Amino acid sequence: MDAPSAAERAALEAELTPEELLAAFRQRLEQGGPAPALIRALNFVGRRKSTDDLPLIVRYVGHIDPAVAAAAMDALRQQGSAALEALRALNDTQVDRESRKQAVEQLLRDHIFRCGRRDMAINPFRLHYKDRFAELYSVQEPLDELMLKMLRDARGEIRDDIAGMRYWYGAQQSAPRAVLDNCGLAVAALAHSMPERLLREFADIATVGSDEYYYYYYGQRSAVTMELAIAFARNGNTALYDQFVTELEGSLRWGNTDHIARQHIQIASLQVAALDEHAQALARIDEQVRHLGADGVSTSQAHFLRARIMVKLGEHGAALRALEDSMEASDFAMLMTLVDDTFTPLTGERRFTTIKRYCELAARRVDASRRPWRAQDKAPE
Numbered sequence: 256m257d258a259p260s261a262a263e264r265a266a267l268e269a270e271l272t273p274e275e276l277l278a279a280f281r282q283r284l285e286q287g288g289p290a291p292a293l294i295r296a297l298n299f300v301g302r303r304k305s306t307d308d309l310p311l312i313v314r315y316v317g318h319i320d321p322a323v324a325a326a327a328m329d330a331l332r333q334q335g336s337a338a339l340e341a342l343r344a345l346n347d348t349q350v351d352r353e354s355r356k357q358a359v360e361q362l363l364r365d366h367i368f369r370c371g372r373r374d375m376a377i378n379p380f381r382l383h384y385k386d387r388f389a390e391l392y393s394v395q396e397p398l399d400e401l402m403l404k405m406l407r408d409a410r411g412e413i414r415d416d417i418a419g420m421r422y423w424y425g426a427q428q429s430a431p432r433a434v435l436d437n438c439g440l441a442v443a444a445l446a447h448s449m450p451e452r453l454l455r456e457f458a459d460i461a462t463v464g465s466d467e468y469y470y471y472y473y474g475q476r477s478a479v480t481m482e483l484a485i486a487f488a489r490n491g492n493t494a495l496y497d498q499f500v501t502e503l504e505g506s507l508r509w510g511n512t513d514h515i516a517r518q519h520i521q522i523a524s525l526q527v528a529a530l531d532e533h534a535q536a537l538a539r540i541d542e543q544v545r546h547l548g549a550d551g552v553s554t555s556q557a558h559f560l561r562a563r564i565m566v567k568l569g570e571h572g573a574a575l576r577a578l579e580d581s582m583e584a585s586d587f588a589m590l591m592t593l594v595d596d597t598f599t600p601l602t603g604e605r606r607f608t609t610i611k612r613y614c615e616l617a618a619r620r621v622d623a624s625r626r627p628w629r630a631q632d633k634a635p636e
Contacts, residue, residue, distance in 0.1 A: 277303070284311040293318075294326040301330025306341040309334075310349045313342065317354040331358055336366045339394050363401055366394055368437040369624070375439065375478060376625040377591045380524035380560065381485060385596040388444045390628035399448055402441040406479065407456065409434040414460055416480045417495065419502075432477070439478025446486035454490055461487050461494055488529035496529050516543040517553050523560060537564045555585035563597050574598075575606045582610060588617035594627040 268276060280296035287293070297315065300308045315327035331338055339362050342355060350358075370391045378387070392398065406413070412432045445453045454461075461483075476484075476499060484495035503518045503525075510518075520543060523536040540557050547554045562577035578598075582588050592598065592614050601607040618626045 281308070281311060284315070290320045290323050293320075293323050297323070297326040297330045301326075301333050304334050306334065306337060309338060309341045310345055313345065313350045313354055313358055316358050317351065328358070328361060332361065332365055335369070336362065336394055338362055339366075339396060343395070359396065360401065363394065363396055363398065364405070367391070367398065367402060367405070367441055368433060370628075371437040371440040371478065373624060373626075373628060374443075377589075377594075377627050379556070380521075381439065381443065381478075381482060381528050382524065382563070382591075382595075382597075383443070383447075383528065384591075384594065386594055386629075388440070388447065391440060391444055398441075399445060402438070402445055403449075403453070403456065405434050405438060406442065406445075409438075409479070410457075410460070413457070413477075413480060413483070416477050417460060417498075435477035435479045437478070439482045442479050442482035442486060446482070446489070450486065450490060454487060454492075457483060461492055485525070485529045493529075496525065500525060512546050513551070513553055516547050516557070519543045520553060520557050520560065527560070527564065533564045533567050537561065537568075540564075550584045552585050552587055555581045555587065555589060557581075558584060559589040559592070563595070566597055566600060571600060571604075575601060575604060575610075578610050579606065582613055586617075588614050590614055590618050590621070590625075590627050593618065594629060 271279065276299065280299045283292055283296040284300065293315065297312060300312065309331070312327055312330045315323055316331065318324040318327065334341075339359065342350070342359060342362075345355070373390065374387070409432060412435050416435060442453070480495070481499070484499055487494070488496035500522055503522050506518055507515050519539055523539045526532040526536040526539070540561050544554070544557050544561070547557060558577045558581035562574045562581060565571070565574035565577055578592065593611060598607065
């Protein structure tokens, strides 16, 4: 295992069984050694994703060699949120406080990003429902201050996004930012848990670029800026909301029928999420449904929004029909149906039970990270 050349080490490792190799790498991490040997051991042990190895891994998070420290953090991050509980169980003799602090913060950041990506996958219109933040707050760690810090650190990028300066070339974004693209759910959560502080922190950017409309931008704002626009609008400041809706409406002069319909559906979803304008949104959607084909993702999404609005208006029969139309229109079912408490009034309806069973089957076809999260689910991360 300590042969001088990589070829010799590989030959020695090939002679060992996986169990013997694991024992050897664990011994290496217990005893320490040169950086290359530690990195190999951390990479191997990390791939097992066993919380039993956490004490061996976390001790190297603060290693003096940056490559070893990075390997240790990567090994830790492979375990996802499950590593947080294991870290809490370690005492001060197993991991020093600074290493624990670094590891916990990185794991929490990963958790916030992961929850944000799931929310975008199942809830593309940023609609609120009772358990929207359940997964986010399922970790037994305080998150609000960390989420606020992450957004504060990204203030410059948020300004650029609001001002229409995050240009797109084809399908490739010129300046991808992890926080802007993955922390929309964090903004929504903060708007729910500490709205006054969130709005106070970002009050100075609520009107940035409000007089400059980039029609070519097509409303391709990041998740963070869209959620900020919704949060401000729900508290009486519609400057960002008005800007984004104007941009979306400006883009209607270009594109085919499907593109125009998608933009109208986006506007309708903003009307619902930001201002609770259900009747106005419904009129807009109904107009577009007449122009859309019988199938397609846009058609499915339009009918889902119609169903949601119909429930709000007390039209349960029409809501059921709209949900059925949504499921029939696309192979990509709106899986948010499984967790959206808006549809609670439909519980007990045979047709709604059939719709939910279809969604359960459809959920099996997608990656676990894109399925609705429920506390009883034990699916791997």
